[in-house]
Amino acid sequence: MSLPHGFTVALDRHTRVLDDGRALLGGFPTRLLRLTPRARALLAGRTLRVTDAASALLADRLLEAGMANPVVGALPPCPDPRYTVVVPVRDRAHQLDRLLAGVGTDQPVIVVDDASYHPEPVAEVAARHGARLVRLTTNVGPAGARNAGLRLVTTPFVVFADSDVVVAPDAVRTLLRHFADPRVAMVTPRITGLAGAGRPTWIGRYEEARSSLDLGRHPAAVRPGTPVSWASTACVVARADVLKDGFDDALRIGEDVDLCWRLIENGLRVRYEPAAEAAHEHRVRVDDWFLRKAAYGTGAAPLARRHPEFIAPALFAPWSAALAGTLLAQRRWSLPVAGLLCAGASVRIARKLDGTGHPYRSALRLTANGAVGALSQTSALLTRHWWPVTALGCAVSSRVRRATAVAALTDIALEYRKDKAGLDPVRYGIARRLDDLAYGAGVWASVIAGRSVRALRPRFVQRSAPGNHSASHIRFHQR
Numbered sequence: 001m002s003l004p005h006g007f008t009v010a011l012d013r014h015t016r017v018l019d020d021g022r023a024l025l026g027g028f029p030t031r032l033l034r035l036t037p038r039a040r041a042l043l044a045g046r047t048l049r050v051t052d053a054a055s056a057l058l059a060d061r062l063l064e065a066g067m068a069n070p071v072v073g074a075l076p077p078c079p080d081p082r083y084t085v086v087v088p089v090r091d092r093a094h095q096l097d098r099l100l101a102g103v104g105t106d107q108p109v110i111v112v113d114d115a116s117y118h119p120e121p122v123a124e125v126a127a128r129h130g131a132r133l134v135r136l137t138t139n140v141g142p143a144g145a146r147n148a149g150l151r152l153v154t155t156p157f158v159v160f161a162d163s164d165v166v167v168a169p170d171a172v173r174t175l176l177r178h179f180a181d182p183r184v185a186m187v188t189p190r191i192t193g194l195a196g197a198g199r200p201t202w203i204g205r206y207e208e209a210r211s212s213l214d215l216g217r218h219p220a221a222v223r224p225g226t227p228v229s230w231a232s233t234a235c236v237v238a239r240a241d242v243l244k245d246g247f248d249d250a251l252r253i254g255e256d257v258d259l260c261w262r263l264i265e266n267g268l269r270v271r272y273e274p275a276a277e278a279a280h281e282h283r284v285r286v287d288d289w290f291l292r293k294a295a296y297g298t299g300a301a302p303l304a305r306r307h308p309e310f311i312a313p314a315l316f317a318p319w320s321a322a323l324a325g326t327l328l329a330q331r332r333w334s335l336p337v338a339g340l341l342c343a344g345a346s347v348r349i350a351r352k353l354d355g356t357g358h359p360y361r362s363a364l365r366l367t368a369n370g371a372v373g374a375l376s377q378t379s380a381l382l383t384r385h386w387w388p389v390t391a392l393g394c395a396v397s398s399r400v401r402r403a404t405a406v407a408a409l410t411d412i413a414l415e416y417r418k419d420k421a422g423l424d425p426v427r428y429g430i431a432r433r434l435d436d437l438a439y440g441a442g443v444w445a446s447v448i449a450g451r452s453v454r455a456l457r458p459r460f461v462q463r464s465a466p467g468n469h470s471a472s473h474i475r476f477h478q479r
Contacts, residue, residue, distance in 0.1 A: 001182035002056040008074040009059045011046040013218060015067045018356045025353075027065040028226040029461075030366060032353060047071065063181070063269070066226060069219040072275050075177040083157035083172065083237065085109040087131075088145030093121035095281065096163045100129040103167060107159075108132065110149040115139040143247035143255035146233070150246045158240045160233050164281040166194060167235055171276035175237040178271050185268035186238040186260070188222070188231040189276035190214060202423055204284035206431035209421035212296060213280055215272050222260055222270035224310035230257040231270055235278035242268060248306075254299025261307050290438045297442020301450035312459035313377075313385035313443075319345045320374035321460060328378070330399045342367050377458075379407035384436040385456060388444055408433065 011017070015026030021040045024033045035043075042048055042055045048068070050056045062068035085103055089096050089111060096111065103109060109131035113122050115138055126133040134148055146160055157179070159172055168189075175187040191213035193204075213232045220228040233247075233256035242263070247255045260270050283289040304311045316324070323341045326334050346360065346367045353359035382390045382404050393400035412429040421428055447455055 002053065003050045003059050003182075004056075004076055004180055005050055005052075006074075006076045007050040007056070007059060007180055008071040009048050009062055009068040010071050011062070011068050012066065012220075015046075016362070017046070018362070023356050024062075024067055025356075025362060027067040028223070031065060032356070033061075033065065033067065034355075049074075063221065066221050066223065069221070070178060070181065070271070072174060072177055072219070072273055076180045078176040078179050080156050081173070081176050082155040083107055083159050083176070084153045084155045084240075085159045085161055086112065086146055086149030086153065087161050087163055088112045088114055088142050088149070089116070089122060089163040090114045090139065090145075091116045091118055091122065092163045093118075093125050096122060097125045097129075099161060099163055099166060100125065100131060102169070103129075103161070105130050108155070110134060110152055112136065112145040112149045114141070114145040140249060141252040141255075143251055144249040147246040147249060150240070150243060153240045156240060158238055158243070160236050160238070161278070162234045162280075164194075165191070165235050166279045168277045168279070171235070171278055172237060174276040175273055178273060179237075179239065181269065183267070183269045184239075184271055185242045185263045186231070186236055187271045187273055188215075188233070188236045189278050190217075190272075190274035191232055191234055191280045192277050194279040194281045201284045201286075202427045203286050203289050203431060204282060205422045206428060206435075207282040207284070207289060209419040210415075210431075210435065211280070211282060212293070215274075217274055219274060220272045222272050223264060224261060224307075225315060228272050229310075230260050231272055232256055233259065234280055242266075251299070251302060253295055254303050257299065257303055258306055261303075261310050265307075286434075290434060293435055293438035294442040294445075297439040297444075298446040300443040300455035301446035301452060304452065304455040305450065308454060311455060313456060314381055314458040315377070316374060316458055316460050317370065317462065318460060320370050321458075323371060324374050324378040327375070328399075328403055330402065342371060345370065379411055380436075381458070382407045383411065383433070384440050385443060387437060387440045 011024070012026060015024055018025055021043060022035055024035065038054065039058055042058055048055060048059050048062070050059050059068070085107060087096065087099065087109065090113070100109065109129065111122070111126040111131045111133050113119055113133060113135045115136050116122050119135060123133055134152070136145065136148060150158060157176065161167055171189050175189060178184050178187045191211065193208040193211060213234055215228050215231065220226065222228050222231045248258050251258055263270055283292055300311065319341055323338055326337045326341065346363045349366055350359040350363035353362055356362065390400065390404055394404055412425070412432050415432065416425055416428050423431070443455060447453055
């Protein structure tokens, strides 16, 4: 199956055009793609439109490498845009009413009542909006409730929407355009905060800027080992026929990550499209918010059992791991050795870029990105994933205390400047550290319960060039 005529892609913002279009540098992992004269002629600036077999092949390769993204506004319309909305709900009749009012009645809607304590209000809301109601007598969780609705879907596409979201009017139509690519199995919109859903508390303002569900402003392929390594199913559009058994009923947390990765393992594509939006009712009370962050962490060990090749709290190339270890040692020789490691990495990369213009300039840029990425992931290990061990280390080692203080304060300074959360630095910093404490506690709880430390082990890989890559842990703050 190839991309249809008219399918248009644009180079990702991280993809660099070298040598007047003779080569492209980018993707995840970073790679150099040399273009033949015929392939160069297919690119119009940074855009490629499929017009024949050759352009379809090049566009497909760029998508697969993470070097380009579909231009959603230029994609052909979906030939059969019929879809069914499946809404899992437990109580929350008011939120359900708000969601269904926005969904409308043009497409069938299935409401799955996951054993509500008060089922009558849910049934009344479903009836008022003309939705089909499926009532479960036993609470099975979001995965099982979605599956119960999926089994009744007869349209080509299914839209899963949680009861606490509001879907923008054109969101589904925008997402459906991505299915012009026959390999796309699922597309998710950007999940933003719902305006007016509760008082704007300080933790609510932090969540508005650092929501676990908001994957950022830029489109991307969803793939482990990239900045967007998973996609939330709080709102998602999928091909009904490729979901087969749907979600894993045994998972109450991380079922969306598991589904994404199973689809990818089967050679299908999952896309993130921020041009479409759905608003989510964020938690605004500190206790609710903290417990939810901890619950996210408990998905780590079950996912590590199911996808050991995909999940890790950090992803290092050998040279970047050595760099992090050298700086953590905090010896007199640390900075000179770190400089030698970076210089050696730059030389190796430049050799692989031989034949392009300014290979050492490009190599230095890639090495700097790799070093920043390695130090960022090391910081996350100290303050997030491994914080119980870090706390013990701080009690006995001044070096661990210094490293942890630098990691925590640098993280707050950099992220505060980027997020613009509408908070003063002190409360923002407290929220950042509470976020890490909660998530890390959940990870350790799952590791202890599962009797396996696989979810805590970094992964070491050989790369052709060190880019700024993110690990594939359930890193809910990849932007």
